[in-house]
Amino acid sequence: DAGVIQSPRHEVTEMGQEVTLRCKLISGHNSLFWYRQTMMRGLELLIYFNNNVPIDDSGMPEDRFSAKMPNASFSTLKIQPSEPRDSAVYFCASSSRMTGGQSSYGYTFGSGTRLTVV
Protein backbone atom coordinates (compact mmCIF):
# COMPACT_ATOMS: atom_id res chain seq x y z
CA ASP A 1 0.00 0.00 0.00
CA ALA A 2 1.39 3.43 -0.94
CA GLY A 3 0.03 5.12 2.16
CA VAL A 4 -1.98 8.33 2.24
CA ILE A 5 -1.30 10.29 -0.92
CA GLN A 6 -1.73 14.04 -1.13
CA SER A 7 -1.50 16.27 -4.15
CA PRO A 8 -0.12 18.66 -5.03
CA ARG A 9 2.95 18.75 -2.74
CA HIS A 10 3.35 22.46 -3.23
CA GLU A 11 0.88 25.07 -4.42
CA VAL A 12 1.53 28.76 -4.95
CA THR A 13 -1.49 30.80 -5.91
CA GLU A 14 -2.63 34.37 -6.01
CA MET A 15 -5.08 35.78 -3.54
CA GLY A 16 -8.64 35.30 -4.69
CA GLN A 17 -7.96 32.13 -6.65
CA GLU A 18 -9.61 28.82 -5.93
CA VAL A 19 -7.39 26.09 -4.49
CA THR A 20 -8.21 22.39 -4.39
CA LEU A 21 -6.19 19.96 -2.32
CA ARG A 22 -6.58 16.24 -2.85
CA CYS A 23 -6.15 13.20 -0.65
CA LYS A 24 -6.30 9.47 -1.30
CA LEU A 25 -6.86 7.29 1.75
CA ILE A 26 -5.29 3.99 2.59
CA SER A 27 -7.42 1.11 1.38
CA GLY A 28 -9.57 -0.22 4.22
CA HIS A 29 -9.42 2.94 6.30
CA ASN A 30 -12.80 4.49 6.90
CA SER A 31 -11.98 7.77 8.64
CA LEU A 32 -10.40 10.80 7.03
CA PHE A 33 -9.05 13.90 8.76
CA TRP A 34 -7.91 17.26 7.35
CA TYR A 35 -5.42 19.23 9.44
CA ARG A 36 -3.68 22.56 8.91
CA GLN A 37 -0.24 23.24 10.38
CA THR A 38 1.29 26.67 10.98
CA MET A 39 4.08 27.85 13.23
CA MET A 40 1.73 30.06 15.20
CA ARG A 41 -1.19 27.68 15.72
CA GLY A 42 0.37 24.25 15.39
CA LEU A 43 -1.81 21.43 14.05
CA GLU A 44 -5.48 22.29 13.82
CA LEU A 45 -8.18 19.80 12.88
CA LEU A 46 -10.36 21.29 10.17
CA ILE A 47 -12.84 18.50 9.49
CA TYR A 48 -13.17 14.75 9.69
CA PHE A 49 -15.25 12.13 7.94
CA ASN A 50 -16.27 8.63 8.87
CA ASN A 51 -17.59 6.32 6.15
CA ASN A 52 -17.73 9.32 3.80
CA VAL A 53 -19.97 11.30 6.17
CA PRO A 54 -18.70 14.57 7.70
CA ILE A 55 -18.73 14.10 11.48
CA ASP A 56 -17.16 17.28 12.80
CA ASP A 57 -16.46 20.41 10.74
CA SER A 58 -16.19 22.79 13.68
CA GLY A 59 -12.57 23.52 12.80
CA MET A 60 -13.31 24.80 9.31
CA PRO A 61 -12.32 28.45 9.62
CA GLU A 62 -14.81 30.06 7.28
CA ASP A 63 -17.32 29.42 4.54
CA ARG A 64 -14.46 29.83 2.10
CA PHE A 65 -13.37 26.33 3.11
CA SER A 66 -15.26 23.25 2.01
CA ALA A 67 -14.43 19.54 2.01
CA LYS A 68 -15.97 16.59 0.26
CA MET A 69 -15.56 12.86 0.27
CA PRO A 70 -17.22 11.61 -2.90
CA ASN A 71 -16.16 8.00 -2.28
CA ALA A 72 -14.49 5.83 0.32
CA SER A 73 -10.96 6.46 -0.90
CA PHE A 74 -10.80 10.11 -1.95
CA SER A 75 -11.33 13.56 -0.46
CA THR A 76 -10.88 17.17 -1.51
CA LEU A 77 -10.42 20.35 0.48
CA LYS A 78 -11.31 23.50 -1.41
CA ILE A 79 -10.57 27.11 -0.54
CA GLN A 80 -12.47 29.70 -2.54
CA PRO A 81 -11.41 32.49 -2.60
CA SER A 82 -7.97 31.98 -1.09
CA GLU A 83 -6.30 34.57 1.14
CA PRO A 84 -2.66 35.02 2.26
CA ARG A 85 -3.58 33.93 5.81
CA ASP A 86 -4.54 30.53 4.41
CA SER A 87 -0.84 29.85 3.74
CA ALA A 88 0.06 26.73 5.70
CA VAL A 89 0.82 23.05 5.30
CA TYR A 90 -2.36 21.02 4.91
CA PHE A 91 -2.30 17.37 5.93
CA CYS A 92 -4.81 14.65 5.50
CA ALA A 93 -4.70 11.53 7.61
CA SER A 94 -6.69 8.32 7.68
CA SER A 95 -7.45 5.70 10.26
CA SER A 96 -9.53 2.62 10.82
CA ARG A 97 -12.28 3.23 13.30
CA MET A 98 -13.02 0.54 15.82
CA THR A 99 -16.34 -0.17 17.44
CA GLY A 100 -17.01 2.52 20.01
CA GLY A 101 -15.32 5.19 17.96
CA GLN A 102 -11.75 4.79 19.09
CA SER A 103 -8.87 4.19 16.79
CA SER A 104 -6.35 1.79 18.25
CA TYR A 105 -3.75 2.13 15.61
CA GLY A 106 -3.21 5.83 15.24
CA TYR A 107 -3.46 7.93 12.16
CA THR A 108 -1.51 7.57 8.96
CA PHE A 109 -0.59 10.98 7.60
CA GLY A 110 0.12 12.06 4.07
CA SER A 111 3.18 14.15 3.26
CA GLY A 112 1.17 17.34 3.17
CA THR A 113 0.50 20.15 0.71
CA ARG A 114 2.42 23.35 1.32
CA LEU A 115 0.11 26.16 0.26
CA THR A 116 1.38 29.67 -0.32
CA VAL A 117 -1.12 32.39 -1.17
CA VAL A 118 0.50 35.60 -2.40
Added chain:
Amino acid sequence: SQQGEEDPQALSIQEGENATMNCSYKTSINNLQWYRQNSGRGLVHLILIRSNEREKHSGRLRVTLDTSKKSSSLLITASRAADTASYFCATSEGGSEKLVFGKGTKLTVNP
Protein backbone atom coordinates in the same frame (compact mmCIF):
# COMPACT_ATOMS: atom_id res chain seq x y z
CA SER B 1 -7.74 24.25 20.51
CA GLN B 2 -4.65 22.57 21.97
CA GLN B 3 -5.34 19.82 24.46
CA GLY B 4 -1.83 18.50 24.97
CA GLU B 5 1.12 20.69 25.75
CA GLU B 6 4.63 19.34 25.32
CA ASP B 7 7.57 20.29 27.44
CA PRO B 8 10.25 21.30 26.71
CA GLN B 9 9.61 23.16 23.46
CA ALA B 10 13.13 22.32 22.31
CA LEU B 11 15.72 19.81 23.47
CA SER B 12 19.30 19.34 22.28
CA ILE B 13 21.34 16.31 23.34
CA GLN B 14 24.35 14.24 22.26
CA GLU B 15 24.05 10.96 20.46
CA GLY B 16 23.79 8.10 22.93
CA GLU B 17 22.04 10.15 25.61
CA ASN B 18 18.42 9.62 26.60
CA ALA B 19 15.75 12.14 25.65
CA THR B 20 12.66 12.73 27.76
CA MET B 21 9.69 14.73 26.58
CA ASN B 22 6.60 15.46 28.61
CA CYS B 23 3.00 16.12 27.69
CA SER B 24 0.23 17.54 29.85
CA TYR B 25 -3.43 17.60 28.93
CA LYS B 26 -6.59 19.03 30.37
CA THR B 27 -9.57 16.67 30.10
CA SER B 28 -10.30 12.96 30.48
CA ILE B 29 -8.98 10.94 27.59
CA ASN B 30 -9.52 7.61 25.87
CA ASN B 31 -5.95 7.28 24.80
CA LEU B 32 -2.81 9.31 24.26
CA GLN B 33 -0.59 8.97 21.22
CA TRP B 34 2.88 10.14 20.30
CA TYR B 35 3.92 11.12 16.80
CA ARG B 36 7.19 12.13 15.15
CA GLN B 37 7.54 14.66 12.37
CA ASN B 38 10.72 15.04 10.38
CA SER B 39 11.28 18.42 8.77
CA GLY B 40 9.07 18.90 5.74
CA ARG B 41 7.29 15.58 6.19
CA GLY B 42 4.03 14.25 7.56
CA LEU B 43 3.58 12.91 11.07
CA VAL B 44 4.40 9.31 11.83
CA HIS B 45 2.58 7.40 14.55
CA LEU B 46 4.96 6.06 17.21
CA ILE B 47 2.93 4.61 20.04
CA LEU B 48 -0.54 4.63 21.60
CA ILE B 49 -1.25 4.21 25.29
CA ARG B 50 -4.77 3.68 26.57
CA SER B 51 -6.18 5.47 29.59
CA ASN B 52 -6.09 2.24 31.64
CA GLU B 53 -2.42 1.60 30.87
CA ARG B 54 0.49 3.09 32.79
CA GLU B 55 3.50 2.22 30.70
CA LYS B 56 4.24 0.96 27.22
CA HIS B 57 7.42 0.08 25.36
CA SER B 58 8.30 -0.07 21.69
CA GLY B 59 11.93 -0.61 20.81
CA ARG B 60 13.90 2.33 22.24
CA LEU B 61 10.69 4.17 23.14
CA ARG B 62 9.08 4.11 26.55
CA VAL B 63 5.83 5.95 27.23
CA THR B 64 4.25 6.49 30.62
CA LEU B 65 0.81 7.81 31.42
CA ASP B 66 -0.37 9.27 34.71
CA THR B 67 -4.08 10.01 34.42
CA SER B 68 -4.23 11.45 37.95
CA LYS B 69 -1.75 14.13 36.91
CA LYS B 70 -3.02 14.26 33.33
CA SER B 71 0.47 13.83 32.01
CA SER B 72 2.54 11.54 29.84
CA SER B 73 6.21 11.19 29.07
CA LEU B 74 8.09 9.84 26.08
CA LEU B 75 11.58 8.50 26.69
CA ILE B 76 13.91 7.74 23.79
CA THR B 77 16.89 5.74 25.00
CA ALA B 78 20.33 5.71 23.38
CA SER B 79 19.38 8.48 20.98
CA ARG B 80 20.72 8.65 17.43
CA ALA B 81 21.15 11.56 15.03
CA ALA B 82 18.26 10.07 13.02
CA ASP B 83 15.95 10.72 16.00
CA THR B 84 16.21 14.45 15.27
CA ALA B 85 12.61 15.53 14.67
CA SER B 86 9.63 17.17 16.33
CA TYR B 87 7.60 14.99 18.67
CA PHE B 88 3.90 15.55 19.32
CA CYS B 89 1.47 14.12 21.79
CA ALA B 90 -2.18 13.82 20.80
CA THR B 91 -5.25 12.90 22.79
CA SER B 92 -8.71 11.68 22.03
CA GLU B 93 -11.58 12.13 24.43
CA GLY B 94 -15.06 10.79 24.97
CA GLY B 95 -16.34 8.56 22.20
CA SER B 96 -14.53 10.54 19.55
CA GLU B 97 -11.67 9.40 17.40
CA LYS B 98 -10.75 13.03 16.80
CA LEU B 99 -7.16 13.71 17.87
CA VAL B 100 -6.06 17.02 19.32
CA PHE B 101 -2.33 17.69 19.01
CA GLY B 102 0.06 19.70 21.14
CA LYS B 103 2.60 22.07 19.63
CA GLY B 104 5.44 19.62 19.90
CA THR B 105 8.97 19.27 21.22
CA LYS B 106 11.78 19.86 18.74
CA LEU B 107 14.51 17.32 19.47
CA THR B 108 18.02 17.73 18.08
CA VAL B 109 20.46 14.86 18.53
CA ASN B 110 24.02 15.96 17.82
CA PRO B 111 26.40 13.36 16.41
